[in-house]
Amino acid sequence: MSDAGSRRPTVYDVAQEAGVSIASVSFAFRRPERISEATRERVLAAARRLGYAPSAAARGLANGRTGILGLHAFDLMLERADPSDIAPPRPDTRRPPLDAGAIIPWSQTDDETLSDPRAFPLYVDEVQRGFALECWMLGRPVVLSSGSDSDVSVADTAGRVDGLAIFPSPVLPTALLRMPATIPTVLFSVAPGDDPHHRVRVDNAGGMSALVDHLVRDHGYDDVAFVGRQEGFDNAERFAAYRASLTRWGLRPRDEPIDGTVRGPHRMVEQLSALHASGALPRVLVCATDQHALMALDALAALGVRVPDDVAVTGFDGILAGRLSTPTLTSVRQPMEAMGRAAARILAGTAGPLPEGQTRFDAVFAPRVVIRHSCGC
Amino acid sequence: MSDAGSRRPTVYDVAQEAGVSIASVSFAFRRPERISEATRERVLAAARRLGYAPSAAARGLANGRTGILGLHAFDLMLERADPSDIAPPRPDTRRPPLDAGAIIPWSQTDDETLSDPRAFPLYVDEVQRGFALECWMLGRPVVLSSGSDSDVSVADTAGRVDGLAIFPSPVLPTALLRMPATIPTVLFSVAPGDDPHHRVRVDNAGGMSALVDHLVRDHGYDDVAFVGRQEGFDNAERFAAYRASLTRWGLRPRDEPIDGTVRGPHRMVEQLSALHASGALPRVLVCATDQHALMALDALAALGVRVPDDVAVTGFDGILAGRLSTPTLTSVRQPMEAMGRAAARILAGTAGPLPEGQTRFDAVFAPRVVIRHSCGC
DNA sequence: TTGTAGGCGTTATCAG
């Protein structure tokens, strides 16, 4: 891509240029105090003249650490609103070449999602932002990676970092098997277990319980259904808490949660439409996530069902998009940015001492019910 | 941070465990076709048993490339809304230890910015998101870094990547001097120049011109001032275009742009307040960026000035926060995500052929006026 | 204060 030029300059080149040994070059960069100011100057000047920059790979090899923290997301987590691009287009050949020279018109920029509130950051983005922010404060670079399970990608990035945080995925257990045992790892939203990995998660039960309390106590709803596949630890915990909470109020949860999938025979749209046709729509849809809730909002609008008048809808997560939907989304917000930061601190070793008798962190954050309009408030 | 355990397993360990040579181990991972299926299986099994993952540092050293693309932001770009944390708190010791074991209450999570629309992604975040997205599609990891100029940070990350994109900064020229000449580089929003670096930028003149046309033609405004320091290439271009456009309409631009700084003797708040006191507030404030505009909105609200009735305000950039302000912000949106993607493609070498006779890309994107309410519409 | 030499874990080359 660039002017090939000659090969990258190394310590040897700089040493020769400056008329010193390679050790002096190294010292000039890393141990300023162990070298005379004069030679240091000479070395730095030579380095600049040659366009030299130390190779992180070589340094990493030499002292056994890369200095980078990593954050990995499996492809499944990267689903965007558009169902058509759920399958991540890998070797993407369909993009037109960059038409440099002329001004690139707006129409070629794929920025038309502007009007779609779902263009807003999702769960992953917000956690990631917190992670990156904390790393910035610590002065450490972050590497972001993604990949499917079949790839060696997780193990691959594990090889580049001093610590790795990983988003949840059905394929996580498999992937973890291929991971080096020696590198510190934080798992987001994964059930506690015997493995040596740290955890950062949210108190799903507490959040769901508070939400159901609001729906039943403050609104008097008694026909409350759950939307969202039980897939994943978070969703399962939320579903369990939904059941428990309703039961506590003496109400009967609907037995089968409504499926939250986007495609396939059990698509949410199809199910809601069937329920609507048979006049069996529940009074409230408690959704496993905000994304489910936003999808439900769309589906209901398409059916001509009014929210919250006919059906109330709630989400979980508190992503920004929920503030822009119509109606605005009542949800249970988890402190995503804080969770991302916590993971970074754990990996960087700045999270403080481990709790008494523990060998790893299990940080459970309290969520908070955020009441907006979709619940009927 | 982790259980120290013994040291990380290497090819030698795996080779011994599997009873083969280290070359076979390497082949098992990288050249499956050049090795018998049987030994490959044996090697992979051994590797799994040992918790082995190849070291990216060593690989990078061996074949001269890291496979990573980088994105660097100078600290100044990371300013957030809160003026109190403009100085980036580096070795941050004030954060409490992570209170694992119990549920971490909301109040300790720093997530209180929830109600502040400025918690939304800013310019840097949106570009970064596009960059990361494109890298994901290309299957390449991204490294995010930041630092001040005095640091070696830019050169430092330059040493870790195969290509580097850099956000604008007053200190950029200095930093570039310390950069290795051999690594492909993309500069965002930087004036064209003789250097070998690629450019990704926006047509400031076209955008500003269209905006002024709207203000003058459709609203009939004739007293239009500019807000925002002239610092930086983008802002300077926007200011120049503001002057030119007004002149073209036969109007007189105010000579001195209103300063957009957050602190110091020329704070925007102070200046607007003085203008207000002397009854000299302009009819329209054309701001260099959305962040300036949002700040102006706050300042005017505090003064009891109605927007857009008394004073109209416009921004530039089109960040998401402008959709949530009161009133919503009329702005000139640049396709930030597309710009981030373009940078990634240039660095990855998937941007297509260079334009005839060019040695580097200079991708200029067209912005688009987004009319909302702050202009009086 | 400066130079020499060995090692870090892979990949690549070249024999066998």
Add this chain to the structure above:
DNA sequence: CTGATAACGCCTACAA
């Protein structure tokens, strides 16, 4: 198809 062996670029005792 497999196994030695030499880079790769930097760091760091250790020696001068």
